Amino acid sequence: MLPRTYDNQLCSLARTLELIGDRWTLLVIRDAFLGLRRFEDFQKSLGVARNVLTDRLNRLVEQGILRRELYQERPERYEYRLTRKGVELWPAMMTMMKWGDRYLYPEGHPRLILHKDCGGEIDERLHCSKCGAELGPTDVYVEAGPALASNEAA
Amino acid sequence: MLPRTYDNQLCSLARTLELIGDRWTLLVIRDAFLGLRRFEDFQKSLGVARNVLTDRLNRLVEQGILRRELYQERPERYEYRLTRKGVELWPAMMTMMKWGDRYLYPEGHPRLILHKDCGGEIDERLHCSKCGAELGPTDVYVEAGPALASNEAA
DNA sequence: AAAGGTCGGTTGCGTCATGCAACCAGCCAT
DNA sequence: ATGGCTGGTTGCATGACGCAACCGACCTTT
Numbered sequence: 487m488l489p490r491t492y493d494n495q496l497c498s499l500a501r502t503l504e505l506i507g508d509r510w511t512l513l514v515i516r517d518a519f520l521g522l523r524r525f526e527d528f529q530k531s532l533g534v535a536r537n538v539l540t541d542r543l544n545r546l547v548e549q550g551i552l553r554r555e556l557y558q559e560r561p562e563r564y565e566y567r568l569t570r571k572g573v574e575l576w577p578a579m580m581t582m583m584k585w586g587d588r589y590l591y592p593e594g595h596p597r598l599i600l601h602k603d604c605g606g607e608i609d610e611r612l613h614c615s616k617c618g619a620e621l622g623p624t625d626v627y628v629e630a631g632p633a634l635a636s637n638e639a640a
Numbered sequence: 641m642l643p644r645t646y647d648n649q650l651c652s653l654a655r656t657l658e659l660i661g662d663r664w665t666l667l668v669i670r671d672a673f674l675g676l677r678r679f680e681d682f683q684k685s686l687g688v689a690r691n692v693l694t695d696r697l698n699r700l701v702e703q704g705i706l707r708r709e710l711y712q713e714r715p716e717r718y719e720y721r722l723t724r725k726g727v728e729l730w731p732a733m734m735t736m737m738k739w740g741d742r743y744l745y746p747e748g749h750p751r752l753i754l755h756k757d758c759g760g761e762i763d764e765r766l767h768c769s770k771c772g773a774e775l776g777p778t779d780v781y782v783e784a785g786p787a788l789a790s791n792e793a794a
Numbered sequence: 795a796a797a798g799g800t801c802g803g804t805t806g807c808g809t810c811a812t813g814c815a816a817c818c819a820g821c822c823a824t
Numbered sequence: 825a826t827g828g829c830t831g832g833t834t835g836c837a838t839g840a841c842g843c844a845a846c847c848g849a850c851c852t853t854t
Contacts, residue, residue, distance in 0.1 A: 497670070497737075497740075497750050497751065498736075498737045498738070498739075498740030498741045498744060498745055498749065498750055498751070499666065499667070499670055499733060499736055499737040499740060500667060500670075501740050501744045501745075502736050502737065502739055502740035502744065503663075503666060503667070503736075505744075507661065507662075507663065507666065508661075508662075508663075508840095509657075509661065509662075509841085512653065512657060512661065513653070513654060513657070516651070516653055516654075524801080524802085525801070525802050525803070526800085526801065526802075529802095534841095534842090535841065535842050535843065535844095536802085536803070536804085536843090536844095537803085537804070537805080537841085537842090537843095538840085538841065538842080539803090540802080540803060540804080558801095560849080560850065560851095561800095561801075561802085561848085561849045561850050561851095562802095562849090563801065563802075564802090571743055574739060574742070574743070575739060577735050577739075577764065577765065578732065578735040578736045578739050579653060581731050581732040581735045582652075582653055582656050582657075582732045583651075583652045583653040583656065584652070585652075585656055585728060585729060585731075585732050586651075586652030586653060586655050586656035587652045588728070589725055589728070590652060590655045590656065590659075591652055591655070595652060596651050596652055597651065597652070610731065611731070611765075611766070611774065612765070620765065662811095663812085678830080678831085679830070679831050679832070680829085680830065680831075683831095688813090689812065689813050689814065689815095690814090690815095690831085690832070690833085691812085691813085691814095691832085691833070691834080692811085692812065692813075693832095694831085694832060694833080695811095712830095714820085714821065714822095715819085715820045715821050715822090715830075715831085716820090717830070717831075718831090
């Protein structure tokens with residue numbers, strides 16, 4: 487689906503969606519933020535078809551959102567890590583996630599994003615609801631929320 | 641594509657993407673924020689296939705992101721307006737747009753989002769870059785930026 | 795040295811969402 | 825009654841996707 491280009495749309499949103507606006511891409515990026523790096527890890531986590539995953543990882547590398555890094559020679563094995571450009575997608579991803587928390591899981595969020603310094607939960611404008619600090623990807627840790635707790639997932 | 645549900649993903653991001661994570665949906669919402677309300681307007685603006693547009697509008701209404709409002713009887717004509725739930729997507733949309741501004745149009749943004757009170761441009765955390773105020777959808781107006789100016793688009 | 799396991803894919807096939815264009819129904823103006 | 829506007833629906837062809845099998849390079853085990 488990605489080949490779609492919104493030619494007539496001179497719009498940053500449309501062009502951003504050309505890169506990450508498909509079924510899987512943003513979930514790959516989410517997993518990258520959760521620390522996944524290898525093909526098999528992404529595949530198991532998402533259950534995505536392997537050919538599609540190959541395609542998405544390659545596109546993300548082409549776009550400079552992920553980079554391949556050699557972690558083993560013979561056989562050559564690469565892992566996929568977020569570039570700065572990729573890390574900068576964190577606010578967009580978080581904001582969507584917080585919207586989902588509010589409107590799709592009002593009774594209890596699947597994941598809690600907590601401020602390392604004070605343990606406060608992140609709010610919808612990505613500030614700490616406890617101390618008010620503006621938060622970025624390195625300021626938080628992730629914990630299973632009420633909705634996930636029963637599943638005992640990783 | 642929307643029927644895709646990420647069953648094994650207990651995640652607000654995945655669930656949000658089930659609703660708005662397809663080729664067109666978020667662009668429909670963008671157009672709604674730009675003031676479009678009618679079927680034909682969306683269709684012309686996006687160039688999307690009419691059956692797909694029908695499908696997307698219906699889904700958005702089902703999800704409570706848009707609502708149909710009668711604006712004319714005989715023949716019955718409805719327009720599509722954002723609900724509160726829909727309006728709350730503004731930060732997510734804006735954040736993606738600002739990412740695109742930065743990484744895809746570094747030389748000049750297609751659209752400028754400006755603070756009504758002081759004319760300052762919105763920054764990547766959705767504050768006014770001039771006066772620092774936290775901005776929401778009703779605090780701003782949209783202007784063609786450098787990249788759009790030459791096209792003289794609406 | 796043979797067998798099996800791991801990792802990171804590629805290939806082939808069938809299906810379903812999509813793009814496209816034609817058509818239609820209700821109503822209005824002339 | 826003819827044509828136009830709005831808001832769709834229908835039918836067909838394409839192509840992105842899901843799925844499962846296969847593959848190559850290497851390692852470990854027996």
